[in-house]
Amino acid sequence: MKLFKTLVITAMIAAIQITTFAQETPMGKRAAETFWKAIEGNRPVQAKSSLESLKQREPNFDVSKMEKALSEITEKRESERTSARNETRAKIAAGQTLNRIFAGIPRSANFDDAGDVDAAVAENAKMRDQILAMDRAVIQRDLDSTLTSLKASLAFNERKNAGLLQGIKDSTDADFSRRKYNELVFRQAYWENAVKIFPGEADFTAAVKAIADAIKGIGTTDQMSARAEKNRNAVIDAERLPKAAVSDAKLEKWFKDMFVTTSQTRGKNYTLLKVLITGTDYQVQRNELTGIITGRTRGAAIAFKDANGKCKWGRYAILQDYAGAGNYSGGQFSTDFDLKEIRCENVK
Secondary structure: OHHHHHHHHHHHHHHHHHHHHHHOOHHHHHHHHHHHHHHHOOOHHHHHHHHHHHHHHOOOOOOHHHHHHHHHHHHHHHHHHHHHHHHHHHHHHHHHHHHHHHOOOOOOOOOOOHHHHHHHHHHHHHHHHHHHOOOOOOOHHHHHHHHHHHHHOHHHHHHHHHHHHHHHHHOOOHHHHHHHHHHHHHHHHHHHHHHHHOOOOHHHHHHHHHHHHHHHHHOOHHHHHHHHHHHHHHHHHHOOOOOOOEOOHHHHHHHHHHHHHHHHHOOOOOEEEEEEEOOOOOEEEEOOOOOOEEEEEEEEEEEEEOOOOOEEEEEEEEEEEEEEOOEEEEEEEOOOEEEEEOOHHHOO
8 A cells, every 4th residue: 555655656746747847948857857856755955955946047947836845845844843842842741740740659748738738639630630631652651660660669658658547546646647647638649640640550549449448447637636635645644754763962953953044044934843863873975086084964854844734854964064183064954855744643
């Protein structure tokens, strides 16, 4: 069939040439022959040059058929170039869009706000639809690359989801629970996009179902908040102060004075309840390179009541600089760390 079309086209060109040659001069015929050979070879630039040369040498030569042929081949060439450019742009756009949808698990979002999550889900759905509207044959390489990455991330997806669920189960903070819940919602939409772009992947469908089942099992946001509050109360009920390592009234008073002074300086309305020395002796500090003594620290657990009437305790330390000859000077009070709430009746 292809050979037949080629013979027909060649015959048509020959017929046009014969018609043209029969009407014009020998010199014009030779110039026209060069033109038509360029047309046959799909060389529009050479054909145009031949035609312009012919017009200059033979002003009376009938070039109407030649101009039409040149116009057609030029339009065809431009169409091919446009298609190639569009195809290249489509490939670039597809790669960028797929990367935006699936880069990371999940793509960056503010999980503190459910509205932000909904907006991110809607944005990704829009980009997913753009991918679905493209010619898959054109963007197949990018699709294959994305598919490979998604398959490789399935195991991580399972671990991440399990971690989010465990975090919600053990959470003592309602805001923390909501953040983890919002991330699960985002991840469900993430894998739903994967299913729609790669409908034949059963593992992706299973991933969506697993997240959907998990979300269903979590319950409502109110139930999550109630669970977190119950966990929080259980932790506070079980909290106890550590046992004192030594009993030293002078050292305890030092910590008490440092705590009260520092709290007042920072504008904290704290009521000191108890000081427990947690170390049996000072911890000497040395320069890491020279080994020279630079100071020493002593630690204590301090319980107090805050301005809201809640009892808390934390670990504190006093740092002294080394003054030489076995002597230490001054005293810097550390900020509290490992701060925990405790029932006031358990401060003993």
